[in-house]
Amino acid sequence: MSALRAELRDLYDDYASRLDEMDLDGWCGFFTDDGTYKVISFENYSQDLPLALIECRGIGMIRDRVAAIRETAVYEPRQLRHFVSGVHVDRAEGEVVAARANFLVAESLSDREPQIAMVGRYLDRLVRVGAALRFRERLCVVDNYRVRTSLVVPV
């Protein structure tokens, strides 16, 4: 179990660094072809309300999110830093690993001091593709009652 936890920590750090570097193609590579990616508020999640901030079902929608950020979105330049902690394995039986971790995203806009943009937790289901773990489901539950201005880059 501790080997798996160490492997997950490495994976989550690698994931965070791709987002920090705005390597969004690299970000897509963390998902399986049938992977789902969702960012949802704690308010909705805790009330079983299905509406998400971002919902991608399948790698096509995940890659479309990246293409739209690059091609169509208008937004102020920013630097993001992702901090992941508290990696925890919930279950590792059969082929699926269920795991969770906390995240904090600090956002530095082009002309302002950094601020905490988001805090929350990842609720994940991972499977092995070859030797590597990939997300079949990544649910980002955001503690924020409100998003500050907007959410441009995935969590």
Next chain:
Amino acid sequence: MSTVGRTWPAEAARVPAWVYTDPALFAREIDVFFQGPSWHYVGLECEVPERGAYKRSWIGTRPVLLVRDEADALHVLENRCAHRGSMICWQNRGVVKDFTCPYHQWNYDLRGNLLGLPFLRGAMGKGGMPADFNKAEHGLRRLTVAARGGVVWATFDRDAPALEAYLGTEILAELDRTFSGRPLRLLGYNRQLLPCNWKHYLENSRDPYHATLLHSFFLTFGLLRTDTAFRAAPTEGGRHGIMASTYSPETAKRQNDATRQMAALKSDFRLEDTEVVKPVDEFGDSSMHNYSVFRAVFFQQHGNSLAVRHIIPKSEAATELAWTHYGYADDDEAMRRRRLIQANLMGPAGYVAVDDSEVLAQLGTVARSAPDSVQVIEMGGRDTATQDTMVTETLIRNFYRFYREQMGLA
């Protein structure tokens, strides 16, 4: 000079930046528009589906509760204890039998009547309320409520006109299109805090001109474009504004004089999965109807994404935008999925809506840096007529005609 010591620019079709930055003006707006004879959107009936269900909402800067009582009647109560002004309810939604203030445990029924309070007669012969203290005089402040097609409205003003008269026939027709009485299902909320004045957001929702330039996602997939049939209709003297557009899959492929001026139209941009831009025509008119109802709500139908945007002013410099997405109770699984996938267009992370949030955040900063600067709203002329083009600012001109009249800013 006006009542707030400000003079509006003499030239037609101008807006001074101080309307977005002056705290005294903001305080007056709260008095005039929120305490005055306006009706305010509070929520949807499907948010409080059972007896004892409540949800928190806001009217202007004031917290309120929408409650369904034991007899199925809806009430809107100010979320403020009649005793010391503590907030009574701290949860966003829930189901209760009654409300108890956390501070001194004053207890109210679902209609806001004061039922009891600890130590009314004192303890061990000491303290207690005066003998003539009358509980009936110390209930929660209760607003006048009206519900129509599942949408709940309230007003602080007992003398407000009937809701139907306030909304007017054109807005009522728009409401009836999606709120026909068919039972609704709540899909969830999205909330964001924008560092801009509430009128910045209101204007954005009455500004088709920007939509045809800024929102390349809309343009590229033919969902909203200048070269399609469009109507910008002010109603009730500029109090409300309707934008109705048509879409078709063919539009996306069409190139013409109008599209050549749309720099943001990315004709070579393709999606791998087009589900998000493939609405089905559920209202049978290939149309998207979006309308802004004064004071502070925007009803959205973008394809099959149905939502209410509640504009909640926090100060002259900050505005909360609360999105309530809904569908119908009898939606099948495919329609439910469509609504949720198309919701990717809107909200704080929306393919379309991010553009607005980012631009509005900048407007706030710039207005504060130059409150005496003046903005130009002449697109489509200087008059306030209905126009059948997106290339117009008539709805914003109408809004400011109404606003100045109400605020006494001649």
